[in-house]
Amino acid sequence: NAGVTQTPKFQVLKTGQSMTLQCAQDMNHNSMYWYRQDPGMGLRLIYYSASEGTTDKGEVPNGYNVSRLNKREFSLRLESAAPSQTSVYFCASSEWIVTGSTYEQYFGPGTRLTVT
Amino acid sequence: ILNVEQSPQSLHVQEGDSTNFTCSFPSSNFYALHWYRWETAKSPEALFVMTLNGDEKKKGRISATLNTKEGYSYLYIKGSQPEDSATYLCAFLGNMYSGGGADGLTFGKGTHLIIQP
Numbered sequence: 220n221a222g223v224t225q226t227p228k229f230q231v232l233k234t235g236q237s238m239t240l241q242c243a244q245d246m247n248h249n250s251m252y253w254y255r256q257d258p259g260m261g262l263r264l265i266y267y268s269a270s271e272g273t274t275d276k277g278e279v280p281n282g283y284n285v286s287r288l289n290k291r292e293f294s295l296r297l298e299s300a301a302p303s304q305t306s307v308y309f310c311a312s313s314e315w316i317v318t319g320s321t322y323e324q325y326f327g328p329g330t331r332l333t334v335t
Numbered sequence: 336i337l338n339v340e341q342s343p344q345s346l347h348v349q350e351g352d353s354t355n356f357t358c359s360f361p362s363s364n365f366y367a368l369h370w371y372r373w374e375t376a377k378s379p380e381a382l383f384v385m386t387l388n389g390d391e392k393k394k395g396r397i398s399a400t401l402n403t404k405e406g407y408s409y410l411y412i413k414g415s416q417p418e419d420s421a422t423y424l425c426a427f428l429g430n431m432y433s434g435g436g437a438d439g440l441t442f443g444k445g446t447h448l449i450i451q452p
Contacts, residue, residue, distance in 0.1 A: 278441075
């Protein structure tokens with residue numbers, strides 16, 4: 220099993236350009252997440268998707284859009300990239316939560332994005 | 336925005352010594368507390384998921400305790416080895432609606448642990 224995969228691994232964009240970060244998981248997880256990691260800030264949640272067809276904003280959603288294409292895939296789009304979006308982006312997935320159960324998140328390898 | 340604090344930010348420990356560090360989180364609306372281990376150039380990997388006050392979990396030389404009433408968790412490493420060098424993240428999950436679903440974790444900034452031979 221590949222687990223959680225992300226493409227691309229690295230990307231350089233100019234300010235104003237757009238791009239889509241791809242994420243796929245093969246663990247049949249219902250829930251998927253996008254985080255960004257910045258020095259001194261830790262991991263911050265951008266968007267998440269509890270299940271296919273639903274998405275919700277996290278802590279830092281501005282400047283991003285997401286699409287839960289199917290159960291396996293969850294993409295993150297930057298419509299007009301800004302230097303403040305220079306970061307490392309991690310996708311993660313987990314089982315569906317039901318009352319009384321717990322879960323752990325499985326992370327992809329990350330995408331390092333630089334916006335100049 | 337939830338406040339999840341980890342201390343210390345970084346820690347240098349001699350090989351063979353034991354160490355511990357702290358995660359503090361909101362004591363209200365608690366659902367779960369996660370610990371992740373994050374090695375340089377890799378992805379975070381789950382160590383423990385803890386839900387009950389008084390929980391203690393153990394994996395090899397690493398263990399964790401949980402106090403939900405006062406809002407803290409400790410991670411302990413016994414007999415540190417060079418391969419324990421990593422950033423250790425804790426993450427808080429608040430109460431959710433009873434119908435099930437998902438929510439993102441609120442992560443602390445991590446404790447960067449360096450084991451010196």
